[in-house]
Amino acid sequence: MREISLDRLRTLVEVADRGSFADAARALHLAPPTVSLHIAELEVRVNAPLLSRKRGQVQPTAIGEVMVERARKLLADAEQALDDIQRQVQGLSGRVRLGASTGAIAHLLPQALDVLRQDHPGIDVQVAVLTSHETLVGLADGALDIGLVALPQSQVAGLAIKPWRRDPVMAFLPAHWASPARITPAWLAAQPLILNDATTRLSRQTTEWFAAGGHHPVPRIQLNYNDAIKSLVAAGYGATLLPHEASAAPSDARITMRPLRPALWRELGIAHRAGHVERSTQHVLDVLWMLRAK
Incomplete structure (x- = not known):
């Protein structure tokens, strides 16, 4: 017809x-x-x-x-x-699909979205909670426009992956615990632990940090939601290792933060498809780069 x-x-x-x-x-x-x-x-x-x-x-x-x-x-x-x-x-409106872990979503992404809301209110950012691997697959398949991923990552054809932030991993302890000024694998391995689950890059990092000191502790519980982990720490259930962003809100008064010895870092990167980037996507990327930390 x-x-x-x-x-x-x-x-x-x-x-x-x-x-x-x-x-x-x-x-x-x-x-x-x-x-x-x-x-x-x-x-x-x-x-x-x-x-x-x-x-x-x-x-x-x-x-x-x-x-x-x-x-x-x-x-x-x-x-x-x-x-x-x-x-x-023209970049005045549009939909941008972003994949990120719960750690990035909890503190970093809200800051970016607040700036974006003020500067580019017509841009709608749709957020998916994904592992770094899932995010890269989504980018390669065209299902996502931007990804916040743990580093290092192998290069993926057609994707640009650039370092974004490097934040220290800290020990989060119940405030009533007596603890040293710097937390070592030996001291922390002797405490009840609440750690990220095995699907996360942070879990692998902390396992390697303990193993370097010859320790292989078994956590009381493993979760993939940092705020839930902090709530358990505040309740005195155990200690944890989590990244700390300098711009994050102060911790609960029931929680004490301590630096690690040796130091441990959580590195994040920004990934997107290589080549032409739509203006709405570029606006989101620009705001994210404003939150870059070393």
């Missing part, structure tokens, strides 16, 4: 509004025979007359009135679609 051209519908609306083929031709910058051809093609397509000529005045038929009404809606929808797309091309 042959589709109806929007140009033909625009011609029909113009003739109906002006009541004249000649006036419609001038308004559309078309030759009068072209206007007549457009109307004839539409009438052949619907197999019914759409316009009638009475006393020199061109008016829609009953079927023509329905066609004109529908044509106005279709033309308005088409104009709105083009306007929406143009706004996205």
Whole structure:
């Protein structure tokens, strides 16, 4: 079935509004025979007359009135679609799909979203809680636009992965515990522990940190939600190792933070598809880079 051209519908609306083929031709910058051809093609397509000529005045038929009404809606929808797309091309609006771990989402991402809301309120950021591996797969498949991933990562064809932040991993302890100024693997391994689950990069890092000192502690519980872990620490259930962002809100008064010996760092990177970056995505990237830390 042959589709109806929007140009033909625009011609029909113009003739109906002006009541004249000649006036419609001038308004559309078309030759009068072209206007007549457009109307004839539409009438052949619907197999019914759409316009009638009475006393020199061109008016829609009953079927023509329905066609004109529908044509106005279709033309308005088409104009709105083009306007929406143009706004996205200009970076004034758009949807950006971002994948990140719970650690990044908890403190870092809200800061970026607050700045974005003020500077670019038309941009909608959709956040998915994913592991770094899942995020990179989503980027490669086109399901995501930006990813916050743990480093190091192997290079992935078609993706750009750049270092973003380097934050210290600290010991979070119940405040009522007596503890040394710097926490060693030997001291911490003797305490009840609440650690990240084995699917996370931080879990592998902390396992290696303990192992370097010859320790292989078994945690009381493993979670993948840092705020839930901190709540358990505050309740005195155990100690944990978590990254600490300098811009994060102060810890609960029931929690004491201590640096590690040897030091341990959580490194994050920003990943996105290489090549052309849409403006809305670039605006989100720019805000994220403002939160860069060394």
